[in-house]
Amino acid sequence: MSVWSFLKLTIFLWLLRKMIKACGWLLVAAVVVAAWPVTIVAAAGYGAAWLRGWPPARLARTAAWALIPAGIWTALQGARLHAWQPAVLGPARTWERSWSARSAVDLGRVFLLLAPVAVPAGLALGALAWAWRIYAISTGLGGIMATAPIRFDARQWRRQVRTAKGLTTAPGAVPLLARGGRIPVGGTIRAIGHRWHPVFALPYTACARHTVIVGATGSGKTNLMMRLWAGWFTAALADARAGKGDRPLLVVLDCKGGRDARVKADRTRRLLYGAGARRVAIWPDEARLSLWDLPPQDLAVLLYQMIDTGTGAAAYYADIMQAVVMLAVLAPGGPPLSTAGFLDRLDAGWLQAAWDPGRYPAEAKRVRGAARQLPDIQLRYATLLARLGPGLDGPGTLAEADAWYCILEGTKEPSVAEAQAMALTELTAHAATDLSAEPRAMLLAADDYSAVSGKVPLSNLYERGRSLGIGVQVSAQSWQGLGATEDERYRIAGTADGGIFVLHVPYPDALVAAAGKRRVLETAHKLIGRAWGDEGTTREQRAWTADPDIVRRLDVGQVCYIQRGAATFVQVARPRPSPLTLLPAPATPAPPPNWIPEPRHEPAPGPARWPDPAGLDDLFGHGGGRR
Amino acid sequence: MTPDPFEALGLPARPDLDDETVRAAWRAIAAATHPDRPDGGDLARYTAASAAYAELRTPWGRSEAYADLVQRAGHDSEPATGPLPPIADCDPRADGLPRHPLAAVLEFPARIRYGRPGHLLLRAVIAAALALVVLQLIPGTTAAPADITGVITWFVLTGRRDLAPPPER
Numbered sequence: 001m002s003v004w005s006f007l008k009l010t011i012f013l014w015l016l017r018k019m020i021k022a023c024g025w026l027l028v029a030a031v032v033v034a035a036w037p038v039t040i041v042a043a044a045g046y047g048a049a050w051l052r053g054w055p056p057a058r059l060a061r062t063a064a065w066a067l068i069p070a071g072i073w074t075a076l077q078g079a080r081l082h083a084w085q086p087a088v089l090g091p092a093r094t095w096e097r098s099w100s101a102r103s104a105v106d107l108g109r110v111f112l113l114l115a116p117v118a119v120p121a122g123l124a125l126g127a128l129a130w131a132w133r134i135y136a137i138s139t140g141l142g143g144i145m146a147t148a149p150i151r152f153d154a155r156q157w158r159r160q161v162r163t164a165k166g167l168t169t170a171p172g173a174v175p176l177l178a179r180g181g182r183i184p185v186g187g188t189i190r191a192i193g194h195r196w197h198p199v200f201a202l203p204y205t206a207c208a209r210h211t212v213i214v215g216a217t218g219s220g221k222t223n224l225m226m227r228l229w230a231g232w233f234t235a236a237l238a239d240a241r242a243g244k245g246d247r248p249l250l251v252v253l254d255c256k257g258g259r260d261a262r263v264k265a266d267r268t269r270r271l272l273y274g275a276g277a278r279r280v281a282i283w284p285d286e287a288r289l290s291l292w293d294l295p296p297q298d299l300a301v302l303l304y305q306m307i308d309t310g311t312g313a314a315a316y317y318a319d320i321m322q323a324v325v326m327l328a329v330l331a332p333g334g335p336p337l338s339t340a341g342f343l344d345r346l347d348a349g350w351l352q353a354a355w356d357p358g359r360y361p362a363e364a365k366r367v368r369g370a371a372r373q374l375p376d377i378q379l380r381y382a383t384l385l386a387r388l389g390p391g392l393d394g395p396g397t398l399a400e401a402d403a404w405y406c407i408l409e410g411t412k413e414p415s416v417a418e419a420q421a422m423a424l425t426e427l428t429a430h431a432a433t434d435l436s437a438e439p440r441a442m443l444l445a446a447d448d449y450s451a452v453s454g455k456v457p458l459s460n461l462y463e464r465g466r467s468l469g470i471g472v473q474v475s476a477q478s479w480q481g482l483g484a485t486e487d488e489r490y491r492i493a494g495t496a497d498g499g500i501f502v503l504h505v506p507y508p509d510a511l512v513a514a515a516g517k518r519r520v521l522e523t524a525h526k527l528i529g530r531a532w533g534d535e536g537t538t539r540e541q542r543a544w545t546a547d548p549d550i551v552r553r554l555d556v557g558q559v560c561y562i563q564r565g566a567a568t569f570v571q572v573a574r575p576r577p578s579p580l581t582l583l584p585a586p587a588t589p590a591p592p593p594n595w596i597p598e599p600r601h602e603p604a605p606g607p608a609r610w611p612d613p614a615g616l617d618d619l620f621g622h623g624g625g626r627r
Numbered sequence: 628m629t630p631d632p633f634e635a636l637g638l639p640a641r642p643d644l645d646d647e648t649v650r651a652a653w654r655a656i657a658a659a660t661h662p663d664r665p666d667g668g669d670l671a672r673y674t675a676a677s678a679a680y681a682e683l684r685t686p687w688g689r690s691e692a693y694a695d696l697v698q699r700a701g702h703d704s705e706p707a708t709g710p711l712p713p714i715a716d717c718d719p720r721a722d723g724l725p726r727h728p729l730a731a732v733l734e735f736p737a738r739i740r741y742g743r744p745g746h747l748l749l750r751a752v753i754a755a756a757l758a759l760v761v762l763q764l765i766p767g768t769t770a771a772p773a774d775i776t777g778v779i780t781w782f783v784l785t786g787r788r789d790l791a792p793p794p795e796r
Contacts (some may be wrong), residue, residue: 068780080769090769109764116773122719165789171687171742234796270694432709578792579690579741580734 007115015422027088037114039093041122043131049130053159056131057196063123073116091117107335137536140523146532157550160189161558164571167198174199174573176230176275181239183207183231185224186572189558192545193518193566195354200561200570202228204235206498207443210462212482213475214511215503220572222447224501226268227575228473229445233403234275236441241382249440250403251428253421257409265405274577279400283391283424285407290394291423292337293545294430300329302426305455306419317373324370324377327351327363339385339393346378387416392423398431399438410451421452425461432468442470450481459488462495471498493543499563508551515545515562632679632692640696643740644689653680686741734793741791750789754782 012070032039035536045059077087091114098110111118136142137152147153164187167173174184176606182201191200207228215221229250236248252268254261262285269280304325309318328345329335331354336342344350349370357364370377385393396402406424408417428444431437444465449458458474465472474492478484481487493500493514502511520543525536546560546567554560554569561568635641636652656676660669673722683689761774 065780068779069773069777072776073769076769076772077633105764108760112761112765112774113768113770115777116770119777170746170788172738172790172792173788175796177796274694576687576691577694578689578794578796579694580737580791580794 021499037111037118038122038125039139040111041119042126042380045123045126046130046133047128051159052163053156054130054163055191055196057126058198059123059127059130063120063127066120066123069116070120088144093414130295131174139521140525140536141538143343144532157190160569161571163187164189168571168573171579176227176271176575176577177204177234177238181205181235183228183235185227185561186557186558186570186575189569191566193515194561194568196520200568202231202291202561204232206563207232207368207473208236208441208471209453209498210471210475210496211498211501212467212493212496213473213501213503214477214479214482214505214508215475215501216477216505216560218556219503219505219554220559221503222264223557223574224503224572225445225447225473226264227572229268229403229443230271230275230575232347232443232471232575233272233277236443237276237402240441246439246441248402249398249431249442251424251442251444252405253405253408253424253444253446253449253452254405255408255410255417255421255446255448257407257417257487259409268403268405271575271577272403279401279597280403280405281396281401283406284389287401287404288391288394288396289398289404289424289427290396291392291427292335292342292394293397294426296330296335298430299335300326302423303329303381306422307384308415309386320370320373321377321380324351324374327355327367327370331355332360332564337394343378343385344383346374346381348374361585371532384419387413388419388423392420398427398520399434399440408452410448414454415453417452418455421446421449422455425456428470429464429468430469443465443473444470445473445475447475448477448481450476453484458483459491462492465494473498478505479507499561502546502551502560502562504551504554504556505554505560508546508548512544512546512548512551512560512562512567515567516565517542518545630675631696632682635679635694636683637673638683640693644683646684646686648682649680649689653677690741698783737792738790738793743788743789747786747789750782754778 047055047061048054061625074087077090078084081087081090082581094110094113098107098114099111101107137149140149143152144151158356169188174186176184178199178201181204183204183206183602184199184201186200188197188200191197209469211228213225215224229252233248233250236245239245240247250272254264265282267287272280283289290301292299294371302321307321309321323369324346328342328351331345331351333354336345345354346366346498351367351374355363355367406420408420408424410421425444428442431440432442444461446458448459449461461474463471474482479489482492489510493511496514500511500514502508505511520541521538521590522541523536523538526533545565546562550569551560557572559570559572561570631640636649636656638644638649638652653676657673659758660673660676662668662670662673681688756777757778761778762773765771765774
């Protein structure tokens with residue numbers, strides 16, 4: 001083959017290729033012009049999706065809604081023409097007539113006549129075109145420049161955020177509770193693996209399981225948590241009112257304390273009042289709980305654990321202290337009813353009087369053995385309980401309010417807050433298992449729990465919650481704040497079956513790893529000189545489902561929700577009760593200012609009361625006592 | 628504790644005040660107390676009124692401020708703990724309306740008022756204009772009712788966001 005022949009063949013093949021391509025484009029252009037009403041709607045839908053950052057699913061759903069007018073039109077056509085053929089061919093005839101239209105008004109008339117069919121068809125076509133565009137750009141098949149996928153993604157993110165923000169400002173878009181008992185969180189920015197909805201909403205049962213919230217200070221964690229609390233409370237209360245569930249009880253442990261905690265407590269109370277709560281107690285500022293209501297055995301263990309004990313030689317002293325606490329709490333006549341009562345019992349005289357050597361020789365011997373250490377032990381408990389303050393000295397039980405907002409000064413006094421956290425956790429566990437009280441659906445939320453996790457690690461709290469059937473929601477400022485060891489952190493993240501909320505954090509890699517990876521297509525283009533050639537390869541790759549770089553760049557109020565290997569980015573809406581929910585001021589008479597009830601008084605120590613003869617029936621049966 | 632913003636503007640503590648009333652109250656106080664006045668004005672009062680206006684300028688802000696006041700009043704007069712009232716009394720509805728299907732309809736004006744009535748009105752105007760165009764251009768055709776249904780569907784689907792949520796939500 002001569003050079004000239006080769007050149008001719010090459011030029012011929014090039015021209016042929018270009019001509020086929022041009023014919024294809026011409027054909028497309030002809031169809032686009034011919035089906036102009038559909039084209040207009042498709043272009044409008046595509047443009048709106050591009051500008052607002054909508055996913056194709058949004059256009060597809062709009063197309064589905066547009067089938068309502070199409071259905072009405074079909075029904076009317078059928079009723080008017082009494083035959084399906086002319087009814088179906090009606091749009092084609094209208095379209096035919098459109099070519100004789102002379103003015104814009106005529107074209108408008110034709111468009112309106114065809115709209116019932118053209119709108120759903122156009123929107124569906126627009127959704128397809130937009131889906132293809134996203135696919136082509138993200139896989140590297142589309143775009144002029146090599147940077148096209150990056151620029152496209154960044155631009156769409158900005159638009160998605162703008163749309164989601166717009167949605168969160170609409171008063172009715174993100175209420176505290178949506179239909180079907182779902183808790184709306186905010187406007188969806190982007191959903192990867194999850195089903196897309198304009199407003200991201202969690203089923204309220206997710207809150208009744210375990211959730212983890214991680215976000216740096218000022219990232220919008222408080223708003224998110226309040227929204228979840230209020231949503232959960234509203235849904236649980238609605239269920240309880242309908243007789244489908246137990247009355248809700250929310251216990252919030254704000255472990256940082258300070259002025260901010262009081263502001264948050266006030267906001268939470270207002271939200272919960274709006275949701276139907278009748279009493280929201282703020283501990284320890286306005287309400288008290290009684291540590292002494294715990295079952296004696298649990299109380300003794302808790303009191304022992306609240307005191308720091310060393311190891312080695314100190315273990316001997318710890319054993320004595322445990323024995324003394326047991327003797328004091330489990331003394332005949334019942335457990336102590338107040339701090340003062342408990343401290344009174346840490347006295348050799350009191351214990352010897354209570355544990356009568358005639359009836360309890362072993363215990364009396366132990367009291368004698370520990371007599372030398374009793375003043376020291378009493379001093380330690382007096383110091384600890386004085387530092388804990390009157391908040392745990394009663395009266396008051398968790399059952400007496402719809403929600404408790406407990407403020408622990410974890411930043412100012414970590415050791416006190418740790419002891420308080422232990423006591424409150426124990427009281428919550430008791431409330432969950434107390435068979436004599438009204439059963440309650442419970443959610444225990446611990447905000448910045450790492451500040452007080454010294455004595456009760458978060459993983460313990462979590463496992464305790466699971467065993468008691470109460471939902472546990474924990475928040476931390478970072479991955480490291482979730483636990484002391486990597487093993488503990490993974491255990492917490494791994495058991496968060498209600499989902500993990502990640503707000504802006506500098507090191508999100510370990511958290512986003514919970515969402516895993518997804519399969520993506522990566523296209524490599526061959527470069528011709530400096531230009532991007534039309535040859536290359538495409539291969540399957542793995543990419544993070546929740547991109548850690550996006551999480552690092554999240555703005556205030558933006559959150560990535562991770563559950564079941566999928567992720568949704570959400571713009572959290574500020575929680576507000578419905579303005580129609582303005583409770584009238586209660587008509588009860590006002591108590592004196594700063595009213596806090598007095599603690600109960602301890603009965604005087606003495607020998608154990610002999611059981612009531614009637615009570616013996618439980619042990620021996622009727623007449624058993626006489627046998 | 629935040630002072631009463633309604634009192635700072637000399638307005639009655641009501642959540643249903645309109646934008647104009649609030650703005651007029653603020654303008655009157657601002658004109659009388661502005662520090663640029665020849666008599667030096669009243670800086671403290673001007674600042675308080677400006678802060679109150681910033682809080683009350685939107686319907687949402689007014690409802691929040693009113694809720695604050697109600698909550699404060701309710702909280703001050705209730706003991707911190709005690710036996711809870713029966714669950715049946717925990718109704719978030721403030722107006723005491725019975726749970727009746729008609730209650731949702733009766734709430735509608737309030738939901739419009741506390742939502743975004745301006746946005747809703749704009750949507751209504753657009754929907755009405757489109758419906759008029761349809762009736763003008765293709766009267767008596769089968770497409771006209773279908774088109775108008777489409778317009779109504781759009782109005783309902785988009786306009787519900789501009790309504791305040793019902794009391795139980």
